[in-house]
Amino acid sequence: MKILVCISDVPDTTTKIKFSNENKELDKTGIQWIINPWDELSLTRAIELKEASGGKIESITVINVGQKGSEPTIRKALAMGADNAIRIDAEPKEAYYVAYQLAEVIKSKDFDIVLTGLDSADYNGSSVGGMLGELLDITNVSAISALNIEDDKVFVNREIEGGTQKLEIQTPFIAVVQKGIAIEPRIPAMRGIMQARTKPLEVVSPVDTDCLTENLVYELPQPKGACKKFSEENVSELVEVLHKEAKLI
Amino acid sequence: MTVLVYTENREGKFKKATFELLSYAEELAKNINGEVVALSIGNVSSDELNKLGNYGAKKVVSVTDEQFSLLDNKLYIKAIEDVAKKENASILVMADNLSGRALAPGLSAKLKAGLVSGVVAVPSSYEPFVIKKKVFTGKAFADVKVNSEVKVLTLSQNSYGIKDATSDTPQIEEYKPDTSGVESKFKLVSEELVTGKLLLSDAEIVVSGGRGMKSSENWHLLEELAQLLGAATACSRPVSDEGWRPHDEHVGQTGKIIAPTLYIASGISGAIQHVGGISSSKVIVAINKDPDAPIFEVADYGIVGDFQKVLPEFTNAIKEIKGA
Numbered sequence: 001m002k003i004l005v006c007i008s009d010v011p012d013t014t015t016k017i018k019f020s021n022e023n024k025e026l027d028k029t030g031i032q033w034i035i036n037p038w039d040e041l042s043l044t045r046a047i048e049l050k051e052a053s054g055g056k057i058e059s060i061t062v063i064n065v066g067q068k069g070s071e072p073t074i075r076k077a078l079a080m081g082a083d084n085a086i087r088i089d090a091e092p093k094e095a096y097y098v099a100y101q102l103a104e105v106i107k108s109k110d111f112d113i114v115l116t117g118l119d120s121a122d123y124n125g126s127s128v129g130g131m132l133g134e135l136l137d138i139t140n141v142s143a144i145s146a147l148n149i150e151d152d153k154v155f156v157n158r159e160i161e162g163g164t165q166k167l168e169i170q171t172p173f174i175a176v177v178q179k180g181i182a183i184e185p186r187i188p189a190m191r192g193i194m195q196a197r198t199k200p201l202e203v204v205s206p207v208d209t210d211c212l213t214e215n216l217v218y219e220l221p222q223p224k225g226a227c228k229k230f231s232e233e234n235v236s237e238l239v240e241v242l243h244k245e246a247k248l249i
Numbered sequence: 250m251t252v253l254v255y256t257e258n259r260e261g262k263f264k265k266a267t268f269e270l271l272s273y274a275e276e277l278a279k280n281i282n283g284e285v286v287a288l289s290i291g292n293v294s295s296d297e298l299n300k301l302g303n304y305g306a307k308k309v310v311s312v313t314d315e316q317f318s319l320l321d322n323k324l325y326i327k328a329i330e331d332v333a334k335k336e337n338a339s340i341l342v343m344a345d346n347l348s349g350r351a352l353a354p355g356l357s358a359k360l361k362a363g364l365v366s367g368v369v370a371v372p373s374s375y376e377p378f379v380i381k382k383k384v385f386t387g388k389a390f391a392d393v394k395v396n397s398e399v400k401v402l403t404l405s406q407n408s409y410g411i412k413d414a415t416s417d418t419p420q421i422e423e424y425k426p427d428t429s430g431v432e433s434k435f436k437l438v439s440e441e442l443v444t445g446k447l448l449l450s451d452a453e454i455v456v457s458g459g460r461g462m463k464s465s466e467n468w469h470l471l472e473e474l475a476q477l478l479g480a481a482t483a484c485s486r487p488v489s490d491e492g493w494r495p496h497d498e499h500v501g502q503t504g505k506i507i508a509p510t511l512y513i514a515s516g517i518s519g520a521i522q523h524v525g526g527i528s529s530s531k532v533i534v535a536i537n538k539d540p541d542a543p544i545f546e547v548a549d550y551g552i553v554g555d556f557q558k559v560l561p562e563f564t565n566a567i568k569e570i571k572g573a
């Protein structure tokens with residue numbers, strides 16, 4: 001069995017976002033780039049499963065659509081425990097473009113499970129995994145909070161509006177993962193970091209395809225007006241305001 | 250040309266979020282000289298289907314086939330594609346919730362229709378089609394241009410509002426979509442459904458607690474308040490990690506993203522990852538004993554104090570107003 005984990009390279013979650021070039025571009029100065037939190041957890045789960053599989057899971061590959069600058073993030077995934085990596089050498093312009101590039105590569109290999117995250121912390125597309133399902137014409141299950149393999153059978157838990165379901169699912173499939181898939185991300189050990197330097201990282205060229213959407217310009221939210229503060233002694237005053245002025249309660 | 254709205258029911262009833270989608274779609278339809286068609290999948294009474302007319306649907310395509318009882322993305326996508334083509338839809342609108350996120354991307358790929366997820370406003374222009382969405386986990390917005398003929402949008406909850414339309418009873422059409430060639434590759438082993446409880450994603454008011462609440466034993470203070478307000482309860486990530494509260498109550502960048510009218514945060518510091526999940530709330534009230542806690546930077550109202558003292562008083566003051 002082979003697992004593929006799609007990883008997107010995103011600004012650290014604590015980043016204060018700024019824009020440049022008349023708000024047409026993200027200002028990248030000082031940004032720390034990380035593996036998208038969902039992808040880090042998917043990869044962690046894939047590694048746990050491989051470790052427990054007694055050799056049945058042959059390999060874990062990570063794939064990224066990104067330029068040279070995303071290699072440190074890819075190396076980190078290798079240091080965590082992925083066996084090899086593929087980078088599709090293109091700017092990840094928009095979701096359809098990214099999904100199309102991924103699909104082209106995935107078609108030529110035989111992965112049993114493809115993991116993608118619920119959304120990327122950059123453009124919050126929530127798109128790539130679902131698009132892959134249709135581009136590759138394989139099963140796609142979303143909002144996965146658990147992935148288990150028991151006696152060669154694959155089970156997932158998924159969240160739906162108003163509940164969770166456990167499903168038994170045939171491979172190959174694409175899982176769009178969310179909270180719960182793993183508890184804490186795997187921290188690379190020194191040995192892993194050393195090994196990562198020599199693990200295979202294949203760079204492939206993108207294929208031509210259309211962009212269906214384009215981000216024209218960015219804007220920061222309007223700053224909030226100052227918070228109206230009340231003391232412990234004036235709680236009922238606040239409740240009055242919420243009731244009479246804000247008409248919320 | 251039509252604007253097709255995917256309307257989701259829960260136990261045979263539509264939610265407010267669905268009426269908001271229709272109101273939104275009606276405005277889009279006006280601007281493209283088209284009509285709103287609603288698609289309903291599942292068993293919904295005709296009375297309930299008729300309600301969709303009050304918010305702008307001219308026609309309701311109702312699909313009740315048994316094969317849709319279990320959500321299978323491929324099957325649903327095939328069915329929605331079929332209806333979109335039949336109705337000549339140029340814009341598809343869905344909610345930015347679990348279902349919308351499960352189905353919209355596949356539809357986009359299948360129809361080669363540009364997807365904009367989490368839109369927060371009506372388009373600023375129709376030709377070219379430009380629309381605003383949230384990016385960077387709510388820290389910014391982007392104006393996105395869609396290049397394709399057909400567009401797929403998922404709407405952030407509470408970003409448009411519900412508007413009554415003066416409309417006749419909609420035409421209801423029973424329909425069996427063409428799903429040939431799609432075969433389900435999974436089976437249901439078991440399920441746990443939340444029944445009778447207000448879902449966090451549907452709640453107008455949310456009462457939320459953080460690590461500052463000290464232990465799960467103090468949660469009754471929040472639950473009592475929530476009950477009084479008809480609110481849902483939520484929590485910060487460490488609280489669900491500690492097991493004080495169930496995981497489905499965790500809000501933030503790695504939990505649920507919500508947009509209630511009123512969000513009350515008690516003992517929550519306001520870390521940037523938490524705020525990412527609640528920043529679209531209309532009004533935020535924070536209770537925190539530290540006057541410099543970052544939550545006060547995003548809150549509209551705040552009480553600097555100990556929750557042990559503040560929450561009971563808060564609840565009592567509301568009881569007085571409500572005359573309970």
Ligand SMILES: Cc1cc2nc3c(=O)[nH]c(=O)nc-3n(C[C@H](O)[C@H](O)[C@H](O)COP(=O)(O)OP(=O)(O)OC[C@H]3O[C@@H](n4cnc5c(N)ncnc54)[C@H](O)[C@@H]3O)c2cc1C
Nearest residue numbers: 459460461485486501502503516517518520522523538556
């Ligand atoms: C990749 C990543 C993703 C993350 N995603 C999320 C997410 O989705 N959601 C999330 O919530 N967090 C998330 N976090 C964690 C986040 O960074 C914070 O650690 C977390 O939000 C803090 O939770 P808290 O405010 O409950 O606790 P704390 O930061 O410990 O704050 C407790 C607050 O309670 C106040 N307090 C203490 N005692 C009292 C009292 N008696 N009365 C009143 N107030 C009191 C304190 O002043 C303090 O402000 C994420 C972190 C990372 C790295």
Ligand SMILES: Nc1ncnc2c1ncn2[C@@H]1O[C@H](COP(=O)(O)O)[C@@H](O)[C@H]1O
Nearest residue numbers: 008065092116117119120125126127128
């Ligand atoms: N550039 C990329 N390269 C590889 N995978 C990606 C890329 N962008 C997004 N993904 C995958 O798709 C998921 C959802 O991203 P998005 O649709 O952009 O919100 C991410 O968690 C990744 O698993």
